[in-house]
Amino acid sequence: MGRMPVSHIRLITSGKGGAGKSTVSVYLGGALVRRGKRVLLVEMDAGLRSLDIMLGANESAVFDLADVLDGRTDPLRASVECAWQPGLWLLPAAADAAFLPKAEALRRFFRETEKVYDYFLIDTPAGLGNGFEVSAAAADSAIVVATPDPVSVRDAAKTAGLLFERGLADTKLIVNRLPEKPSQMLVPDLDAVIDEVGAQLIGVIPEDKELMQASAGGGPLSPDSLAVWEFEGIAARMEGCYVPLAIR
Ligand SMILES: Nc1ncnc2c1ncn2[C@@H]1O[C@H](COP(=O)(O)OP(=O)(O)OP(=O)(O)O)[C@@H](O)[C@H]1O
Numbered sequence: 001m002g003r004m005p006v007s008h009i010r011l012i013t014s015g016k017g018g019a020g021k022s023t024v025s026v027y028l029g030g031a032l033v034r035r036g037k038r039v040l041l042v043e044m045d046a047g048l049r050s051l052d053i054m055l056g057a058n059e060s061a062v063f064d065l066a067d068v069l070d071g072r073t074d075p076l077r078a079s080v081e082c083a084w085q086p087g088l089w090l091l092p093a094a095a096d097a098a099f100l101p102k103a104e105a106l107r108r109f110f111r112e113t114e115k116v117y118d119y120f121l122i123d124t125p126a127g128l129g130n131g132f133e134v135s136a137a138a139a140d141s142a143i144v145v146a147t148p149d150p151v152s153v154r155d156a157a158k159t160a161g162l163l164f165e166r167g168l169a170d171t172k173l174i175v176n177r178l179p180e181k182p183s184q185m186l187v188p189d190l191d192a193v194i195d196e197v198g199a200q201l202i203g204v205i206p207e208d209k210e211l212m213q214a215s216a217g218g219g220p221l222s223p224d225s226l227a228v229w230e231f232e233g234i235a236a237r238m239e240g241c242y243v244p245l246a247i248r
C-alpha cells in the first residue's frame, strides 16, 4: 500500500528559461503561508541562486541544499526565513555549480522533514537536465509555468509529456505574463495554450510591472495588487477550494 502523504511536494517547472518559475514559487509560497500553511521553497538551480535575494534573505543563507543532502548540516539549520513573509522558508540552492543531487537523497530529505512543512515547492532550473529529473523523481505532482508565446508553450508541452512519463500524472498549468490586451498575444488564445500543454489550468498571472519590481528587489507585492489576488486564487485551488478563474 502507498504511503499516505503528510505533505505536498510540488515541482515548479517550465522547460524554457525565464517563464517565471522562481517568481511563482515565491509568491505562491507566500499565498499558501497566508492560508496558514508551512511552506519550504527548495531551490535546485545549482550555482545560480536567486530565491535568497527574492526573499530578502541573502545575508542569512549560510548552508545550502548540498550541505543538507550530503549530511553536513541539519535541514532546519540550513533553511532561511523570508524577510517580508514570516513562515515562508527557503533551502538555498547548492553554491557549487557542479553539485548533482541524487533523487534518493532528496526523497530522504522530504521524508525527514515532512512533519515540519505542509508544502515543499521545488523551484527547478530551466531545461530538462539533472535538476529537472531529480526533482521529478522526488515530487508527487507538478506545476508547469508557461508564458503565452509559441516557444514557451511548446517547451511546456514537452515538459508536461515527460512528467507524465515519469509518473506525475496530475500536472497543473499556470500561464504567466498574460498581456493586458488580447492583440498583444503571440498565440491565438488561452485555450490554444491549454490544449497544447495538455494540463489543467490552475491560474493566470498578468504581465505586471509591480511583480517584476518586487521579485527583483526582494519584497512583497502590495496586498491589493492583481497578481496577489491571482496567487491567492491558485493557493486556494491547490487546497481544493473552488475559485472561478476570472479570465479577461
Ligand atoms: N507576471 C510577470 N510580469 C512581469 N514580469 C514578470 C512576471 N513573471 C516574471 N517576471 C519577470 O521575468 C523574469 C524571469 O522570471 P523568473 O526568474 O521568475 O523566471 P524563471 O522561470 O525562474 O527563470 P530561470 O529559468 O532563469 O530560473 C524576472 O525578471 C521576473 O521579474
Ligand SMILES: [Mg+2]
Binding pocket: 021, 022, 023, 050, 123, 124, 125
Ligand atoms: Mg528561476
